[in-house]
Amino acid sequence: MSHPLLEARSVRKEFGDVVANRDVDFELERGEVHSILGANGAGKSTFMKILYGIHRRTDGKIFVDGAPYNPDSPADALTQGIGLVFQEFKLIEPFSVLDNITLGLDGATFDDNSARHREEIADLSETLGLGLADRLDWRVSELAEGEKQRVEILKILYRDVDILLLDEPTSILTPQEVDEFFGVLDRLVEEEDLGIVLITHKLDEALAISDRITVLRDGDVVGETTPADVDSETLAEMMVGHDDVASVADHRVDHGEQDAAMTVDGLTVRNARGQVAVDDVSLTVQDGEIVGIVGVEGNGQTELARAVSGLLTPDSGRVDFHGTDVVGASRKGLQDEGLLLIPDSHGVVEEFEIPENCILDDYEEYHDNFVIQGDRMRSTAQRVVEEYSVKIPGLDATASQLSGGNKQKLTIGRKLGDENRRMVVAVNPTKGIDVDTKRFIHDKLVQERNEGRSVLLVTTDLDEALSICDRLAVINDGRIVSVFDDPASVTKQEVGLAMTESESR
Amino acid sequence: MSVSDRVASATPRDTAFVIAKILVAIAIPVVFLSIPVVLQGESLVAFFVKIWQTTFGTPGGWISTFVKASPVFIAGLGVLLAFRTGFWNIGAEGQMAVGAFTGYAVVVNAPPLPSVVQLLLVFLVGALAGGVYALIAGWLKVRFDVNEILTTLMLNFVALLLIDYGSQSRWSSPLGYPFSEAIPSSYELPTIFSGDFHVGILVAFALFPLVGFLLYRTPLGFRFRAIGSDPDAAENSGIPVGRSTLVMVLLSGALAGLAGAIELLGVTGRLQSGITGPNYGYVAIIATLLAGHKLRRLPITALFLGGLLAASVALQVSISGGAELFIIGLVLLVVVAFYED
DSSP states (O other), rough: EEEEOOEEEEEEETTTTTTEEEEEEEEEOEEEEEEEOOOOTTSHHHHHHHHTTTSSEEEEEEEEEEEOOOOHHHHHHTTTTTTESSSSOOOOTTBHHHHHTTTTSTTTSTTTTHHHHHHHHHHHHHHHOSSOOGTTTTTTTGSOHHHHHHHHHHHTTTOOOOOEEESTTTTTTHHHHHHHHHHHHHHHHHHHOOOOEEEEEOOOOOOOOSEEEEETTTTEEEEEGGGGGGHHHHHHHHHSSOOOOOOOOHHHHHHHHEEEEEEEEEEEEETTTOEEEEEEEEEEEEOOOOOEEETTTTTTTTHHHHTTTTTOOOEEEEEEETTTOOTTHHHHHHHTTTTEEEEESSSSSSHHHHHHHHTTTGGGGGGETEEEEEHHHHHHHHHHHHHTTTTOOOOBGGGGOHHHHHHHHHHHHHHTTOOOEEEEESSSTTTTHHHHHHHHHHHHHHHHHHHEEEEEEEEEEEEHHHHSSSSEEEEEEEEEEEEEGGGGGHHHHHHHHHOSSSOOO | OOHHHHHHHHHHHHHHHHHHHHHHHHHHHHHHHHHHHHHHHHHHEEEEEEHHHHHHSSSHHHHHHHHHHHHHHHHHHHEEEEHTTTTTOOOOOHHHHHHHHHHHHHHHHHHOOOOOHHHHHHHHHHHHHHHHHHHHHHHHHHHHHHHHHHHHHHHHHHHHHHHIIIIIIIOOOOTTBBBBBOOOOGGGGGSSSSSSBBBBHHHHHHHHHHHHHHHHHHHHHHHHHHHOOHHHHHHHHTTTTHHHHHHHHHHHHHHHHHHHHHHHIIIIOOBTTTTTTHHHHHHHHHHHHHTTOOOOGGGHHHHHHHHHHHHHHHHHHHTOTTTTHHHHHHHHHHHHOOOOE
């Protein structure tokens, strides 16, 4: 009787009172990609970390090739043939590709083995088509993100694993890099006969690459299926748990001719290293519209958002907000004028309790003779938590105890509670967040628009931009290279090309 | 076992482990302390009885412990405020010295005033000067992003030279000793219980709830804590990070400056190079670190260190001068090694 390559039976993992994995069954055969699909907090990463020996399961059994598998560390998992590529790379940037790959192997750098390693690694890279053979002496810092990921994969595969675990592998890749990456995965399963477990919250990705898909929700397996037997609507429903999966592409409310909320004219901004990050950008956002700024990470969009929201002083140019020049205004000053910022990270103070986080923007309104009004603060927090259905262990929990999606809900909930708001600048508001929360946040932004306020959505997520923006500007190398007045009529490829084409000037 | 597993699975059994660790943390310095005593052929029991008597074992020991703990605590409040705001103020030593220096300048130059007004004036000027002195490093940090650890540390040496100038040149005693003339008796702090327990110690008691209130109950303290926990999040939500840091640095330095002024009027009675005692400004940093940056633990760590300093006489006889600093260093090492928080 033949055994599956990997078999997990009723795996359970508790963290204190929290059950992260309730009763997870999972099977992986050689030569297949089996995706684990789930929203944030569904327990995907926990399960992955159990397989890789980072966490120890509370209960259940795992078998590799039919033999009981109980790794007590990642090193142990590797020797038993299971390797994990983390979402965030664990490479040493100033070291060469070769050194990174051989790091930790016995005597890799200092003896005759190094020539042997070099040869073997180059061969392996050739065989797998990873394109790293001629870059073994490059520093990792000189590589593109997609190449760094291939270094991680090569590093794991050089340790002779049978099972490759990939945690959200495409989150930092451009659309082109994703295609290449899927090509690599295909070769790995077809030619090397590896078993690959792919963790993702992206439906289309799971459908495109998987042989099987297991959907997790709230720590439980909702079902196992194959791309042939399922469509994205059904998958989304399995992940999210209700059938309200209509697209957010809401009908725009026609407010007629609107006033300009923000006019940016000839804005040039330098980044922290003194390089020009935003290069002569002009753009207008009107009341009652969502304008998207879309681009590949690192093309100046962050600096643009920071400059218009009072966090960076531009080199030159004008920013008018409802008719007043606001260059040089502080974040606080702009906030008082009704310009809100939803940042992509550092929205909350991790060590602060939830009520404190709920008054982070307007703590100055929450005092009586310089004594913070604890009761009022708590009731605000209670309202935000209820209105935005933030999942919390208790009101006195710190933000660090919340999942990414719930932190973001808390941030957005407290921001949109501001009665004087006129415009929202949102930077990657749904980055790394589950489908359910993502839709919720999109609804909120669309609602802002429908109520006649303006939204500047700075995002790297093309789908997001196409689904909720009324106008779309593409930023590439600090410049606005194209503007699409009717995002509904453009294709993803068109925008993707504008985002990634070099020498666009 | 991973870190998250460890955190998640804290059980009563771990409590026993923690207690065991505390015992070890005490045992290690005790053992090290015993070695030279034994080598000199003295009685260990007599040695520890002596230490006990000069610290927590007798009323006189308690008073001398309080006298030593008070400047550690007051300056420590300032250090803690800074650390909680993410500003590594290593300069309490210098800020204390500046507080004493300017306090002495007031004593010399102020017109005759009612006694209470005199004392408050010295306190106020000493505190203000300590705060302004700290602002040099604060401003360099906020304006030019200069590392405050370096600047506050270097400014300590400048301030100690200022004390030398004051005590040996500007206001030097005509007898040629390396200290100034004594302050007039009208400036001496009143004492209670015995001759050593000056009212400045009561200031320490009063400041504890005040600083706690500031840090946890006011919008200003809210800002400090937000900046200390996550400066980016603070900035993103419109908290004026630079301005708040300057206000905090002023307060932090003022607390150290006040400690210096109190030391001048309550203990030394003159300007001298040992005005900061056994480097109270640095001991204050150790007190803050031992307290894990937690305000509620600062009184305990300050008393503990005050006790060690009070025991220094006994230690000096049996071992050598400066032995108390050796112990403090050892305790710090053990605590840092054992407690990551």
